[in-house]
Each structure stands twice: as C-alpha cells, then as structure tokens.
Amino acid sequence: MVQGNIAIDGPAGAGKSTVAKLLAERLHYLYVDTGAMYRALTYKALRQGVDLTDEKALTSLAENTNIKLVPGEKGGRVLLDGEDVTLFLRRPEVSGAVSLVAQVPGVRRHLAAQQRAIAAAQRVVMDGRDIGSFVLPDAPHKFFLTASLEERSRRRWREMRAQGLQLSPDDVLAEIRARDRLDSERALGPLVVPPDAVYIDTTGLKPEEVVAKILAVLEERSGGGDGPCSTGSAK
Ligand code: DC
Numbered sequence: 001m002v003q004g005n006i007a008i009d010g011p012a013g014a015g016k017s018t019v020a021k022l023l024a025e026r027l028h029y030l031y032v033d034t035g036a037m038y039r040a041l042t043y044k045a046l047r048q049g050v051d052l053t054d055e056k057a058l059t060s061l062a063e064n065t066n067i068k069l070v071p072g073e074k075g076g077r078v079l080l081d082g083e084d085v086t087l088f089l090r091r092p093e094v095s096g097a098v099s100l101v102a103q104v105p106g107v108r109r110h111l112a113a114q115q116r117a118i119a120a121a122q123r124v125v126m127d128g129r130d131i132g133s134f135v136l137p138d139a140p141h142k143f144f145l146t147a148s149l150e151e152r153s154r155r156r157w158r159e160m161r162a163q164g165l166q167l168s169p170d171d172v173l174a175e176i177r178a179r180d181r182l183d184s185e186r187a188l189g190p191l192v193v194p195p196d197a198v199y200i201d202t203t204g205l206k207p208e209e210v211v212a213k214i215l216a217v218l219e220e221r222s223g224g225g226d227g228p229c230s231t232g233s234a235k
Contacts, residue, residue: 004140007131013152014145016127024125034128039089042098059106099182130189142197
C-alpha cells in the first residue's frame with residue numbers, strides 16, 4: 001500500500017504528464033498538472049496583452065486569477081476564471097511564452113502555494129519542474145523523468161500534430177531546447193534533480209513501462225518501509 005504524495009519532475013517532453021496521469025489512475029490519487037497552471041496564466045497574459053517582461057504585472061495577474069484543475073476523462077480540464085481553456089494551453093504561442101511567465105518569482109510563489117494547498121487536501125501525483133525540490137520537498141516519493149532531446153521533441157511534435165497543430169520537427173526541437181535552458185536557469189524553482197529522487201531515463205520506453213518501473217519502486221518501499229530504494233539511481 002503506497003503512502004504519501006508523489007512528485008514527478010523533469011524537462012519538457014519527458015513523458016511526465018502521460019505517466020503521472022496513468023499512475024494517478026492506478027493509485028486512485030488526484031493527478032495535478034502544474035505545467036497547466038503556468039500555461040493557463042500565460043494564456044491569460046497573452047490574451048490581455050500583459051507585458052511579459054513586467055514582473056509586477058505578472059505577479060498581480062497571478063494573484064487575481066482563479067485557476068482550477070478539474071479531474072475527469074482524458075486528464076481533466078483547466079478552468080481559467082471559470083472558463084474552460086484546456087484546448088488552448090498547448091498552442092505554440094503559449095508554449096513559446098510560458099517559461100518567461102514561469103520565471104517570475106511572484107508568480108511561482110503564488111502558484112506553488114496553491115499547489116501545496118491541493119496536496120495538503122488529498123493524495124496527489126503532481127508533475128512539474130520543481131515539485132520535489134520546492135513545492136513538496138517533504139514528499140516521500142520523488143521521481144525525475146528525462147529522455148534524450150531528440151526523443152522529447154519527437155514526442156512533443158507527435159502530440160502537437162495529434163491536436164492539429166502543424167509545426168516542423170526542427171521548430172519543436174528549438175522550442176524545447178530554449179525552454180530547457182530557461183527552466184534550468186531561473187533563480188526560483190529551477191529544474192533540478194532532487195537528491196532523493198529516483199532518476200528514470202524514459203528514452204525508448206513506453207509510458208506503461210515507465211509506470212511499471214515507478215510502481216515497482218513504490219511496492220518495494222511499501223514492503224520494506226518508506227526508505228530509499230535500491231533499484232532507483234538517485235543522482
Ligand atoms: O510541463 P509543461 O510543458 O506543460 O510546462 C509548461 C511550462 O511551465 C514549462 O516550460 C515550465 C513551466 N513549469 C514550471 O516552471 N514549473 C512547474 N512546476 C511546471 C511547469
């Protein structure tokens with residue numbers, strides 16, 4: 001029997017959301033896609049024409065915005081001030097701007113507080129960039145998923161094509177590379193591998209195979225207490 005919240009971090013296209021969703025279903029936990037919160041805020045900022053270099057304006061926007069993640073089929077819906085914006089959040093203009101919004105400390109503090117409140121109310125599988133390191137540093141189970149840059153951009157390209165978005169594979173690769181850099185270099189909540197996380201390279205693995213690896217770690221821990229796992233290589 002698994003105990004406690006599960007944090008899943010990693011770069012864009014590492015397969016976090018697919019894996020986290022499947023895992024949450026299996027465990028009957030709530031799946032929390034924190035990237036969707038940053039994307040929803042970015043979408044609002046773009047729609048309102050907010051200057052994306054104005055940290056004060058973006059912080060105030062975050063403080064005056066209501067973002068709700070509603071669980072449901074296909075991973076749930078995102079409500080922005082009550083409006084369902086799920087379908088807009090993966091558009092290229094949002095993907096291109098989201099790292100700028102996510103690097104604002106006031107925005108991060110505000111969204112992280114909301115994420116902590118969600119995790120305090122129920123068991124969660126929460127995915128993002130800073131969940132194990134900053135949002136839920138005391139989570140008993142932390143995983144860091146990654147894959148080669150080429151595989152991550154291939155996955156993202158396929159995902160976008162399935163949504164009817166036509167981008168060249170090179171453009172997607174360039175966007176992922178740019179996002180990797182911004183996500184890793186920001187001052188607050190950068191993408192880092194938490195020292196107590198289990199590191200999984202998902203290159204060449206199907207989502208179900210990654211879920212199976214995670215479940216094996218959780219099962220081993222629940223059998224022998226919640227101590228560090230011998231099969232995972234924490235980096
Ligand atoms: O996982 P994603 O691609 O939907 O995330 C979108 C962006 O949001 C990503 O470029 C970085 C940011 N993000 C973040 O800074 N912190 C999180 N916990 C989740 C996402």
